[in-house]
Amino acid sequence: xxxxxxxxxxxxxxxxxxxxxxxxxxxxxxxxxxxxxxxxxxxxxxxxxxxxxxxxxxxxxxxxxxxxxxxxxxxxxxxxxxxxxxxxxxxxxxxxxxxxxxxxxxxxxxxxxxxxxxxxxxxxxxxxxxxxxxxxxxxxxxxxxxxxxxxxxxxxxxxxxxxxxxxxxxxxxxxxxxxxxxxxxxxxxxxxxxxxxxxxxxxxxxxxxxxxxxxxxxxxxxxxxxxxxxxxxxxxxxxxxxxxxxxxxxxxxxxxxxxxxxxxxxxxxxxxxxxxxxxxxxxxxxxxxxxxxxxxxxxxxxxxxxxxxxxxxxxxxxxxxxxxxxxxxxxxxxxxxxxxxxxxxxxxxxxxxxxxxxxxxxxxxxxxxxxxxxxxxxxxxxxxxxxxxxxxxxxxxxxxxxxxxxxxxxxxxxxxxxxxxxxxxxxxxx
Amino acid sequence: xxxxxxxxxxxxxxxxxxxxxxxxxxxxxxxxxxxxxxxxxxxxxxxxxxxxxxxxxxxxxxxxxxxxxxxxxxxxxxxxxxxxxxxxxxxxxxxxxxxxxxxxxxxxxxxxxxxxxxxxxxxxxxxxxxxxxxxxxxxxxxxxxxxxxxxxxxxxxxxxxxxxxxxxxxxxxxxxxxxxxxxxxxxxxxxxxxxxxxxxxxxxxxxxxxxxxxxxxxxxxxxxxxxxxxxxxxxxxxxxxxxxxxxxxxxxxxxxxxxxxxxxxxxxxxxxxxxxxxxxxxxxxx
Numbered sequence: 193x194x195x196x197x198x199x200x201x202x203x204x205x206x207x208x209x210x211x212x213x214x215x216x217x218x219x220x221x222x223x224x225x226x227x228x229x230x231x232x233x234x235x236x237x238x239x240x241x242x243x244x245x246x247x248x249x250x251x252x253x254x255x256x257x258x259x260x261x262x263x264x265x266x267x268x269x270x271x272x273x274x275x276x277x278x279x280x281x282x283x284x285x286x287x288x289x290x291x292x293x294x295x296x297x298x299x300x301x302x303x304x305x306x307x308x309x310x311x312x313x314x315x316x317x318x319x320x321x322x323x324x325x326x327x328x329x330x331x332x333x334x335x336x337x338x339x340x341x342x343x344x345x346x347x348x349x350x351x352x353x354x355x356x357x358x359x360x361x362x363x364x365x366x367x368x369x370x371x372x373x374x375x376x377x378x379x380x381x382x383x384x385x386x387x388x389x390x391x392x393x394x395x396x397x398x399x400x401x402x403x404x405x406x407x408x409x410x411x412x413x414x415x416x417x418x419x420x421x422x423x424x425x426x427x428x429x430x431x432x433x434x435x436x437x438x439x440x441x442x443x444x445x446x447x448x449x450x451x452x453x454x455x456x457x458x459x460x461x462x463x464x465x466x467x468x469x470x471x472x473x474x475x476x477x478x479x480x481x482x483x484x485x486x487x488x489x490x491x492x493x494x495x496x497x498x499x500x501x502x503x504x505x506x507x508x509x510x511x512x513x514x515x516x517x518x519x520x521x522x523x524x525x526x527x528x529x530x531x532x533x534x535x536x537x538x539x540x541x542x543x544x545x546x547x548x549x550x551x552x553x554x555x556x557x558x559x560x561x562x563x564x565x566x567x568x569x570x571x572x573x574x575x576x577x578x579x580x581x582x583x584x585x586x587x588x589x590x591x592x593x594x595x596x597x598x599x600x601x602x603x604x605x606x607x608x609x610x611x612x613x614x615x616x617x618x619x620x621x622x
Numbered sequence: 623x624x625x626x627x628x629x630x631x632x633x634x635x636x637x638x639x640x641x642x643x644x645x646x647x648x649x650x651x652x653x654x655x656x657x658x659x660x661x662x663x664x665x666x667x668x669x670x671x672x673x674x675x676x677x678x679x680x681x682x683x684x685x686x687x688x689x690x691x692x693x694x695x696x697x698x699x700x701x702x703x704x705x706x707x708x709x710x711x712x713x714x715x716x717x718x719x720x721x722x723x724x725x726x727x728x729x730x731x732x733x734x735x736x737x738x739x740x741x742x743x744x745x746x747x748x749x750x751x752x753x754x755x756x757x758x759x760x761x762x763x764x765x766x767x768x769x770x771x772x773x774x775x776x777x778x779x780x781x782x783x784x785x786x787x788x789x790x791x792x793x794x795x796x797x798x799x800x801x802x803x804x805x806x807x808x809x810x811x812x813x814x815x816x817x818x819x820x821x822x823x824x825x826x827x828x829x830x831x832x833x834x835x836x837x838x839x840x841x842x843x844x845x846x847x848x849x850x851x852x853x854x855x856x857x858x859x860x861x862x863x864x865x866x867x868x869x870x871x872x873x874x875x876x877x878x879x880x881x882x883x884x885x886x887x888x889x890x891x892x893x894x895x896x897x898x899x900x901x902x903x904x905x906x907x908x
Contacts, residue, residue, distance in 0.1 A: 275811055303817030314812030318830045318907040327826075328816035361908060379816065 200415050201249040201272065201383055206281035208267055208439075211238035220280050229438045241267040243439040244281070249383070249417060254409060256430030257419045257441075264439035265419045266311075269387050272417065273306050274298050286382060303332045307381035311388040313372045315360040321347065321371050322356040328379035346378035349408065366397040373405070377412065384409075386418045390425060402428060423463060427451070428553075435459050448476070474557055475550035477589040478570045478579030484509050487516060491528035491535045498524065505567050505580070507545060508537055513576040518545035518566040545569045550578060554589060561586050643773050658780045661726065665779055668722040673715055680718075681705055684891060691898025701894055704887040713862060713884045720851055720861035720888065723779065727786040727847045732840060735791045739798020739836070740824070749799065756792045764789055764853050772857050782859030786850040793842035801835025802828045831907065837900035841893060848889045862888070 209219050219238045222231075229240050242264045249255045259265040270276040272283060274290060283290050290301055307328060308314075315324050326343035334342075347356060350370040360368050369389060376384055389405075390398045406429055409416055420426055426433050427447040434444045435455075443455035454460040483506045485494045494506050498521060506524060508517040516537045523541025527533065535542070546564045548557060549571065560568050567580040647654070672680075681702055688701040708717045742749040767788045771781035805828050813827045829836075855863030862885050869878030 273815060275815055299817045299819065301817075302815060306815075308812070308815040310808060310812055310815075312808045314808045314815075316809055316813070316827060316830075327813070330826075331813075331817045331819075331822055359906065361906075375816070385815075 198251040199248045200251045202284040203245055203247050204282040205244040205246055206278045207244055208241040209238050209279045210241055240439050245441050247434055247444055251415055254431045255417045256426040256433045258426045258433055259436030263436040265436050266387055269385055269419045273302055305382045307376035307379040308385040309372045309376050309389045313368045317360055320357050324371050325374040325378050343378045346374040350374045366393050384414050384416045388419055472554050472589055474548050474552045474570050477585050478581045480579045482577055482580035484577050487536055488534050491524050491533055494524050507577050515545055515569050515577050517542040547571050654774050658775050661780045661783050665726045672718040672722050687895050691895045701891050704891055708884045708887055711880045716861050723851055724847050727783050728844050730787045731791040731794055731843050735794035739795045742799040743802035759792050768857050777858040781857050782854035785854050786847050789850045790843045790846040794839040797839030798836050801832030805831040834900055834904035841896050844892055
């Protein structure tokens with residue numbers, strides 16, 4: 193079913209015009225000739241909502257469409273399931289050009305492949321939370337037992353257990369949006385479309401919902417297309433971001449490319465205020481060559497390494513490479529002068545290290561780094577030391593003109609959010 | 623010379639209308655007989671049930687409905703007292719007969735009005751045809767409806783119900799149309815996004831959300847039907863309307879006042895109870 197490249201959704205030169213239908217061909221020709229939006233509007237009275245938008249979304253990707261209001265982003269996401277019919281172009285969903293489908297064919301796509309979350313929730317006010325959550329399954333004609341099971345599980349995943357029999361009006365905005373999310377999850381979509389789902393919420397709830405959603409997206413392995421006007425949200429959640437202006441996509445890039453290498457002045461001014469803290473993660477700022485020594489190695493050799501590399505901390509690892517301790521130059525020197533001359537976890541001055549996940553965001557790293565005198569160890573998949581982060585590195589990262597290898601920058605997927613608790617419990621008492 | 627309009631350019635509409643009615647009667651006589659039979663059966667059964675019910679049961683029923691509709695002791699007492707007043711004037715049985723006509727007329731109006739309202743809401747073309755017809759119907763004097771009813775169905779209760787339906791159905795059609803058209807677009811969009819068919823959208827989203835407006839339409843239809851039963855008494859509708867008519871004929875203002883008051887009381891009872899339920903539903907979905 194899927195493309196070899198794993199491309200799940202493909203937009204090819206999608207345009208949407210509003211206005212006199214008789215002039216459609218004329219307007220499309222003007223678009224192809226590169227005539228500007230304002231000129232088309234003044235000459236023919238047609239409004240160009242979306243202009244030759246092309247992009248593709250890979251399976252499992254989190255794709256963000258960002259722009260200010262009136263940029264056409266909400267129109268674009270609606271054309272993807274033909275809530276608004278595109279005037280021109282092709283939209284290929286899971287190998288099928290949906291612009292050529294009949295009404296019935298389109299309904300099948302909506303029933304089986306996509307689900308959507310709306311800015312104003314789009315809940316049915318006369319139905320209960322439970323009935324809303326199962327609505328998508330109902331249109332599909334799924335049996336009651338299966339509906340019940342799926343809807344209930346979705347409601348629990350978004351944390352609304354106990355609210356099943358309330359009407360939406362009894363719930364706060366944040367909770368109503370969870371219902372919208374539960375409805376989408378119960379639908380079990382291949383592609384999840386979200387139209388500014390968090391923008392109607394107050395700032396505190398918004399952050400919380402964004403983080404929860406990031407975690408959920410990770411767990412459910414969803415392919416998501418999110419529309420937003422909130423840059424921080426885009427940088428935090430998106431694997432790739434498309435910036436729209438006047439109906440046109442002007443740049444598609446990963447969050448760090450966008451900040452470090454904006455396509456034009458518009459994008460640059462857009463991302464100017466972006467805090468690197470929103471998209472940089474532990475892996476992108478760590479030093480990749482921390483000094484590690486085996487438990488029981490000689491302190492003398494550790495000192496040589498430290499002098500040679502001018503790094504004044506050392507991690508002690510066990511036979512399988514798992515990190516056991518961390519210490520500084522002073523303690524190593526003392527150990528060298530002491531009886532055995534070896535470094536072990538029980539040597540005085542050796543501490544249990546603070547550790548973190550490579551995907552952890554800078555926001556979350558701060559308390560960890562500030563709470564210890566030693567560098568924080570960044571652990572790989574098998575708990576081996578992948579890198580380390582010192583206070584200086586953290587400050588340099590925030591100073592914008594950091595020098596890091598682009599390949600090493602992990603997309604700011606929300607795995608950081610998911611591991612907060614785990615990391616916090618490992619903070620040693622220093 | 624211009625004091626008299628020339629007869630040579632007169633349009634003889636009345637002959638044509640009469641001819642058309644004659645033609646309709648002779649061609650579709652069976653259809654009219656069938657409609658009349660159905661309405662008569664419904665009406666007679668309703669009347670039988672309502673007049674058979676012991677009056678304390680009716681009072682209790684009104685009290686219970688009033689309580690659940692308004693959740694207010696004062697309203698419950700007043701509405702029940704109004705029914706007691708009707709009984710004390712000696713019009714209890716006539717009120718039940720009137721009620722039977724009203725219920726039958728509103729029921730038939732609903733059966734006819736709802737689909738037409740839905741049609742008008744879903745097609746702008748249908749709306750543009752139906753709207754002027756409704757405008758015309760509502761500006762037409764109520765008496766005019768008596769004539770075709772009389773022509774097709776003769777004298778009696780059945781033409782009274784038909785005339786009442788014709789007079790009372792426009793607000794229901796209008797408000798059904800309005801209610802469906804003003805359903806929030808976001809709910810419809812969401813249902814569409816989850817693959818709902820137009821029929822599912824109508825059933826799951828539009829009708830439930832338009833219900834408060836449709837209920838307001840039913841309420842208006844009921845009130846218009848109450849007004850019409852007085853006029854319809856001229857072609858043989860029994861009940862309170864006939865009392866008013868008799869009072870006029872016999873120049874008995876006291877009798878007319880009593881009967882009129884009873885009609886008002888009936889209107890208030892029905893209005894408060896139906897509106898109460900409508901408001902409750904509206905609150906629960908907003």
